[in-house]
Amino acid sequence: MVDRMVKLRAKACIITAAASQIGRMLINLCNMNGIVPICTVRRQEQVDFLEKEMKCKFVVNTGKDDYPARLGKLCLQLKPSVVLESISGKMTGEMCEYLGFGGTIILYGLLSDEPAGGIDTIGFIGKNLTIESYLLTNDVAKMSLSQFMEFVLRAEPLYRSVLSTTINARYGLHQVKEAIEFYQKNQTAGKILLQPELTRKAKL
Secondary structure, X not given: OHHHHHHOOOOEEEEOOOOOHHHHHHHHHHHHOOOEEEEEEOOHHHHHHHHHOOOOOOEEEOOOOOHHHHHHHHHHHHOOOEEEEOOOOHHHHHHHOOOOOOOEEEEOOOOOOOOXXXXXXXXXXXXXXXXXXXXXXXXXXXXXXXXXXXXXXXXXXXXXXXXXXXXXXEEOHHHHHHHHHHHHHOOOOOEEEEOHHHOXXXXX
């Protein structure tokens, strides 16, 4: 996705659900490529994390009533031309409002579990906006063997740094219910792993 933004010559972008594990990776990759990330999150603790731990300068809490004005002001200043959108639902249409002429929404997630919508058709057409889908496997399928190897060699060292994943908890297979409940309460704190070796053997 960041490679795509480079091709689109983006200087700034909006990242929805920016405190997620993928969101954090995208922030790091944007910084590496000279693209300013404008981050949206839902809770104040996520704002604090991104500002303090990831040194993000532009974070907007969409849980506050005044966030449209704050986000709009930032977008007037920074002029993002791309939105990396992982929520879907009405958020997709809302993000169109913050893009200028020729902007692009890259839709890659469904956190709201709702179809993308809420688009102001006249504004969308008038500003010549575009919505693209993104799935890594679709990109990989288009690569030649040499392109794929180049991609792997470029990505592999990043998994030890900017693409590293935080593991928040580990559960055995007999704890699936507990794992789901924990994840629902701690979605942005890190990944939850199910490990067969931690599974308690059933008594016969």
